[in-house]
Amino acid sequence: PWDKCPKCGAPREALEGEKRVFDTWFDSSISVLYASGYSRYPEVHKLYVEGKAKALRPQGIDIIRTWLYYTVLRIYLLLGRPAFDMVRLSGMGLDEKGEAMHKSKGNVIYPEPYIEKYGADAFRYWSAAASKLGSDYRFSEQLLRTGALFVNKLWNIARFVSAFPKTDDAKILPQDMAILGMLNDVIRKVRSGFENLDFYDPINTLYHFIWDVFASHYIELVKNRAYNFEGEFSDEEQRSAWRTLHTVLKNSLLLLAPMLPFVTDAIWRQLYGSGKSVHLEMLPEPNPEWDTPLAKHFETVMKINSGIWTYKKSRNMRLSEPLNAILYIPKEMEPFAEDLKHLHKLADVRPGEKPPSNAIEIATGCFLYVL
Structure with missing residues (x-):
């Protein structure tokens, strides 16, 4: 600060500060006019005033009573309309201990080293998976690691699926329609989240579906x-698997693209876009033809898989090792019988038959009888 006035030379202690000062948030409340082209693009501004151009304000919860309130009030008084159609409120970024970041505390976390270490998509995964709308979000290196692993998992899934031809004209059989029914639910949840400016639910929904359901x-x-090395499946059954694998991957990439833009774009350009970007595509919509009661049975299939894998591990068996056992499943799950038999290398799978009294129940209504 000056010791004296640079103009008149009066000493500092003789100077009196200006008392007629506006709150700076009040001044910034007309930023909407600038952003809507008030003085620069009158035709665009006219669309905004008439409500034909949508307006969104993304901001933190800490300035609701200042910037947001002043903006809403002032724009309404000036233009006679709400300042925004929607306001997206985010919480405050905290360190791993849940404390606010301040330079004076020395706990400010800069993104560059972590982006260098884990990748930009992993960092974006954390920002989506850690932040509910309106809630504070903690920095988490563990979530960054999870994001990096997810990106790698997605890449490996794409490598596997790319080994099979695209069969868009193939008939989708009931056992494959089940996963598409689950995909339909995912599409609905993700679209609903995006429509509400939310990324937390979409990224967590997709992570669970892609990793825990589709991959696992x-x-x-x-x-x-899909491989059919032994020729035990018909051409129709194999082609149905091929088409379903590509359908699930393709839709998953489209849904993930707004949150993981780099890996999805790289995969899309190679497999589906003929070099064009995934970001030129529209989000997928639910397909009514995929809605099927078999979707709920696929959840039972997952429980069967987990039950048999647990049984094998408890006996120090490799998961790929044949199991001399018969699996009894409800009649309505018959479409999954052959796939279950080959996956677990079982002696037989018997839909709709009554199991022996000493069979092990590994899922509701599903029994494993070891021979």
Whole structure:
């Protein structure tokens, strides 16, 4: 600060500060006019005033009573309309201990080293998976690691699926329609989240579906049918698996693209876009033809898989090792019988038959009888 006035030379202690000061947030409340082209693009501004151009304000919860309130009030007084159609409120970014970041505390976390270490998509995964609308969000290196692993998982899934031809004209059989029914639910949830400016639910929904359902269960279930090395499956069954694998991957990439833009674009350009970007595509919509009661049975299939894998591990068996046992499943799950038999290398799968009294129940209504 000056010791004296640079103009008149009066000493500092003789100077009196200006008392007629506006709150700076009040001044910034007309930023909407600038952003809507008030003085620069009158035709665009006219669309805004008439409500034909949508307006969104993304901001933190800490300035609701200042910037947001002043903006809403002032624009309404000036233009006679709400300042925004929607306001997206985010919480405050905290360190791993849940404390606010301040330079004076020395706990400010800069993104560059973590982007360098884990990748931009992993960092974006964390920002989506950690932040509910309106809630504070903690920095988490563990979530960054999870994001990096998810990106790698997605890449490996794409490598596997790319080994099979695209069969868009193939008939989709009931055992494959089940996973598409689950995909339909995912599409609805993700679209609903995006419409509400939310990324938390979409990224967590997609993570669970892609990793825990598609990769861990469906791909494992149809792997034998997709390769069909022994010729035990018909051409129709194999082609159905091929088409379903590509359908699920393709839709998953489209849904993930707004949140993981780099890996999805790289995969899309190679497999589906003929070099064009995934970001030129529209979000997928639910397909009414995929809605099927078999979707709920696929959840039972996952429980069967987990039950048999647990049984094998408890006996120090490799998961790929044959199991001399018979699986009894409800009649309505018959479409999954052959895939289950080949995945677990069972002696037999018997839909609709009554199991022996000493069979092990590994899922509701599903029994394993070891010979």
